Amino acid sequence: MAEWESVKPENKALSWFEERLPVLSLMNNVMGPGTPTPRNLNYAWNFGSLAGLMLVIQIISGIVLAMHYAANTGIAFDSVERIMRDVNYGWLIRYMHANGASFFFIAVYIHIFRGLYYGSYKAPREVLWMLGLVIFLLMMATAFMGYVLPWGQMSFWGATVITNLFSAVPVVGDSIVTLLWGGFSVDNPTLNRFFSLHYLLPFVITGVVILHLWAKKVSDSGNPLGIEVKSSADQIPFHPYYTIKDAFGAGVFFLLFAAFVFYMPNTLGHPDNYIPADPLVTPDSIVPEWYFLPFYAILRSITFDIGIPGTDIIFIDAKLLGVIAMFSAIIVLFFLPWLDTSKVRSTKFRPMYFWFFWILVADMALLTVVGGKKPEGIWPLLGLIGTFYYFAHFLVVLPLLGKIEKTLPLPESISNSVLKPAE
Amino acid sequence: MSTLETTNHEEEGVSRRDMLHVGAGVMAGVGAVGAVWPFIDQMNPAADTLALASVEIDISQIETGAAVVITWRGKPVFIRHRTAAEIEEARTVNVAELPDRQTDDERVLAGKDEWLVVLGVCTHLGCVPLGTKSGDDKGEYGGWFCPCHGSHYDTSGRIRKGPAPKNLEVPEYAFLSDTTLKIG
Amino acid sequence: MKMIKNITVALTVGVAVSISAMAAGAGKHPLQVEWSFDGPFGKFDRASAQRGWQVYKQVCAACHSLKYFRFRNLAEIGYDEDMIKAFAAEYEVAGDVDDFGDPTTRNALPQDVFPSPFANDNAARASNGGALPPDLSLMVKARHDGANYVYSLLTGYEDSAPAGFDLTDGKYYNEYFKGAQISMAPPLFAGSIDYEDGTEASADQMAKDVVMFLTYVSEPSLEKRHQMGIKVLLFLLMLTILLYMSMKKIWKPVKEGKNFYED
Numbered sequence: 001m002a003e004w005e006s007v008k009p010e011n012k013a014l015s016w017f018e019e020r021l022p023v024l025s026l027m028n029n030v031m032g033p034g035t036p037t038p039r040n041l042n043y044a045w046n047f048g049s050l051a052g053l054m055l056v057i058q059i060i061s062g063i064v065l066a067m068h069y070a071a072n073t074g075i076a077f078d079s080v081e082r083i084m085r086d087v088n089y090g091w092l093i094r095y096m097h098a099n100g101a102s103f104f105f106i107a108v109y110i111h112i113f114r115g116l117y118y119g120s121y122k123a124p125r126e127v128l129w130m131l132g133l134v135i136f137l138l139m140m141a142t143a144f145m146g147y148v149l150p151w152g153q154m155s156f157w158g159a160t161v162i163t164n165l166f167s168a169v170p171v172v173g174d175s176i177v178t179l180l181w182g183g184f185s186v187d188n189p190t191l192n193r194f195f196s197l198h199y200l201l202p203f204v205i206t207g208v209v210i211l212h213l214w215a216k217k218v219s220d221s222g223n224p225l226g227i228e229v230k231s232s233a234d235q236i237p238f239h240p241y242y243t244i245k246d247a248f249g250a251g252v253f254f255l256l257f258a259a260f261v262f263y264m265p266n267t268l269g270h271p272d273n274y275i276p277a278d279p280l281v282t283p284d285s286i287v288p289e290w291y292f293l294p295f296y297a298i299l300r301s302i303t304f305d306i307g308i309p310g311t312d313i314i315f316i317d318a319k320l321l322g323v324i325a326m327f328s329a330i331i332v333l334f335f336l337p338w339l340d341t342s343k344v345r346s347t348k349f350r351p352m353y354f355w356f357f358w359i360l361v362a363d364m365a366l367l368t369v370v371g372g373k374k375p376e377g378i379w380p381l382l383g384l385i386g387t388f389y390y391f392a393h394f395l396v397v398l399p400l401l402g403k404i405e406k407t408l409p410l411p412e413s414i415s416n417s418v419l420k421p422a423e
Numbered sequence: 424m425s426t427l428e429t430t431n432h433e434e435e436g437v438s439r440r441d442m443l444h445v446g447a448g449v450m451a452g453v454g455a456v457g458a459v460w461p462f463i464d465q466m467n468p469a470a471d472t473l474a475l476a477s478v479e480i481d482i483s484q485i486e487t488g489a490a491v492v493i494t495w496r497g498k499p500v501f502i503r504h505r506t507a508a509e510i511e512e513a514r515t516v517n518v519a520e521l522p523d524r525q526t527d528d529e530r531v532l533a534g535k536d537e538w539l540v541v542l543g544v545c546t547h548l549g550c551v552p553l554g555t556k557s558g559d560d561k562g563e564y565g566g567w568f569c570p571c572h573g574s575h576y577d578t579s580g581r582i583r584k585g586p587a588p589k590n591l592e593v594p595e596y597a598f599l600s601d602t603t604l605k606i607g
Numbered sequence: 608m609k610m611i612k613n614i615t616v617a618l619t620v621g622v623a624v625s626i627s628a629m630a631a632g633a634g635k636h637p638l639q640v641e642w643s644f645d646g647p648f649g650k651f652d653r654a655s656a657q658r659g660w661q662v663y664k665q666v667c668a669a670c671h672s673l674k675y676f677r678f679r680n681l682a683e684i685g686y687d688e689d690m691i692k693a694f695a696a697e698y699e700v701a702g703d704v705d706d707f708g709d710p711t712t713r714n715a716l717p718q719d720v721f722p723s724p725f726a727n728d729n730a731a732r733a734s735n736g737g738a739l740p741p742d743l744s745l746m747v748k749a750r751h752d753g754a755n756y757v758y759s760l761l762t763g764y765e766d767s768a769p770a771g772f773d774l775t776d777g778k779y780y781n782e783y784f785k786g787a788q789i790s791m792a793p794p795l796f797a798g799s800i801d802y803e804d805g806t807e808a809s810a811d812q813m814a815k816d817v818v819m820f821l822t823y824v825s826e827p828s829l830e831k832r833h834q835m836g837i838k839v840l841l842f843l844l845m846l847t848i849l850l851y852m853s854m855k856k857i858w859k860p861v862k863e864g865k866n867f868y869e870d
Contacts, residue, residue: 036868039861064462068469081675081745084828086470089461091828092835232868236861244854247451251847258843262836263647266748274749274825275741284785419864443856447849454846474679474718 005034035238038223046249047111054104071195076151095265105291119345126337128215152273168320226345234414293371299326301383341402349408477607499543513579541580547587637759653685659820672723675744679717738790747825761814
């Protein structure tokens with residue numbers, strides 16, 4: 001564990017306060033000069049702070065939107081239109097919030113894949129990794145409920161389809177769904193509780209983020225070489241080196257974000273959500289937001305029952321199996337630290353895993369595409385193959401690979417590897 | 424092993440805080456401040472609220488001696504068509520003796536002094552004074568009487584007796600024509 | 608670096624493909640028109656939007672409501688206050704309940720919503736052979752490639768369905784509509800209205816004008832958004848360049864291999 005380094009301010013008042021509540025010391029040990037950090041972190045390490053920034057933007061813009069939004073089926077859609085048309089800068093704040101969700105997910109997905117590539121989930125960072133997955137799950141719940149709030153067609157039918165997933169649970173499924181709805185269909189009680197939870201969960205996320213950072217402090221940052229820090233020569237202070245690097249990364253990220261907010265604000269959304277919810281008319285195709293598509297594809301890819309062939313005996317029907325598959329797709333990540341048996345963290349020294357990693361990325365991209373298509377023609381088959389590979393990657397490839405892969409020799413230390421010997 | 428000193432007081436550390444870093448810092452600060460404005464301004468009245476900020480009233484139906492109350496920006500406004508006697512009464516008052524010194528001329532539009540337009544909010548604690556409807560208690564000075572704490576207003580809406588410190592407020596208004604009054 | 612690029616490419620491709628996948632709805636791909644509001648500097652063409660308002664008022668408003676449009680919004684397409692009051696006064700809306708408790712009507716005011724042609728959805732269906740004419744205030748945003756879609760739909764009617772196509776009675780053949788059968792009769796005919804500004808009212812011109820107007824109604828903040836976007840992007844670009852140079856300077860000793868803890 002990293003050492004704790006207290007700050008002793010020279011200013012009397014500051015010093016008095018610091019002795020009673022060591023805020024400066026806390027900052028110093030999380031992102032200050034007193035946080036020794038591997039000197040070789042590349043730009044893939046920028047996305048954690050970016051995700052944090054997006055969380056802040058989402059919370060601030062969300063609180064502001066809640067000042068104008070009305071969580072009632074009769075006027076929810078109208079109140080959103082009022083925000084877009086009449087509230088000062090309402091259009092800007094709403095587009096920031098809507099696109100901010102996408103950019104939050106972009107940052108988090110890259111953050112997760114960075115972890116997969118550099119083996120960030122391996123000992124001693126298992127808990128750090130699992131806390132990240134908890135954040136990811138909470139984000140998905142938050143984003144889903146947030147998408148329901150404008151009460152457009154996609155909001156309504158997305159809510160209907162996703163809550164109906166729980167009806168797959170044996171015996172109590174229908175009761176659970178009724179409980180979630182607070183009625184016999186998605187209606188006003190549903191909208192009201194979704195709003196309440198959508199407001200609550202970001203603060204829960206913030207809490208888990210604090211635990212995530214705490215776990216990071218305990219186990220220290222990983223690094224692209226995946227080897228331990230051997231001496232102080234391997235490290236540099238977090239501030240100013242990584243603060244300025246994160247600031248530069250944020251500049252680039254915000255440029256992209258602003259391009260969407262100002263010039264493509266509806267590109268990542270769905271036009272059907274500008275049609276007020278109508279419980280009697282289902283849209284042609286119900287497509288979740290892009291960040292849910294891979295998991296949606298996994299859900300839909302299961303179209304077969306598990307039972308005894310040739311008989312009517314069914315153990316698990318297709319509906320339940322699809323739901324199990326979808327949730328398992330994330331649950332399996334919790335076991336990743338033990339499924340990956342390789343002693344080497346970084347893919348830099350794992351020539352075989354390198355290829356499997358990129359196959360996994362391609363597989364996720366494929367599932368994203370499949371999730372956006374209607375389940376016709378070739379797509380269900382591709383979805384099934386994609387789903388199969390997804391699970392095979394984690395359950396078969398990773399455990400075996402650690403045993404058979406010949407890894408490349410690891411460098412002696414970070415400083416040796418990074419610093420070219422002087423001429 | 425590490426201390427703040429070794430990082431901050433490095434020979435280059437301080438002197439290198441040159442214009443570049445200051446410039447970047449200042450610019451980031453300016454950006455942050457600029458970004459805050461939309462989040463504050465959204466709390467100001469929205470376009471639909473502002474669209475209701477002025478109202479137009481047809482005053483042709485208000486007979487001499489009568490008064491109406493209308494709603495403007497969520498508050499009552501008294502419009503009183505004063506009789507010659509009421510105008511006279513308002514004018515002859517010795518201004519120097521009033522708690523809130525104002526002549527009647529300052530409270531009506533020149534040439535339209537038969538029309539008195541005031542906010543129907545008592546300047547004491549915000550109750551709505553009586554005196555607009557026929558049959559109301561108009562107070563000792565023939566204007567309005569606030570039942571909450573007994574403030575008496577005269578025919579110019581000026582405070583004459585009671586705890587209220589100020590005269591009834593005159594909103595901004597104008598006559599668009601002889602029969603149309605615009606408030607706000 | 609390379610890895611971030613790879614990931615970004617993979618994800619961007621995934622997102623892009625899935626968006627285009629979603630875009631592939633039923634109905635023929637709309638014609639592509641060059642609109643004045645396209646692009647980062649795009650603005651509404653005021654004259655065209657005003658003509659479009661005339662088309663909406665005289666043609667579309669017979670069946671289609673415009674729930675989120677208020678008369679005062681006309682200010683942003685170049686009408687002054689008196690003209691807006693005059694436009695509004697042409698319509699009657701429900702007034703306050705009178706002293707006897709009976710409903711009243713009054714002339715519309717700038718702050719009023721454009722009145723709907725029908726009292727409710729059922730009345731609208733009953734008058735339109737069972738089909739509900741949709742509200743148009745968000746039409747351009749509620750369809751993929753909305754501006755081009757509405758334009759193509761308005762100009763895409765064909766006199767007869769192709770041989771073998773089973774056209775339901777009372778429907779019209781229009782390939783841009785999902786399923787190619789639409790309940791709306793062809794609405795625009797050359798010369799069916801007289802433009803106040805003297806522009807020749809061809810069906811094509813009317814379609815373009817009404818799309819201009821409806822795009823404004825769907826996204827009134829478009830011009831403000833475009834203008835602010837330029838400023839924000841330029842600002843962020845300069846800030847990012849400054850941060851980059853600052854970073855390079857700060858990182859110089861690290862790149863030179865300095866040990867910060869044991870010197």
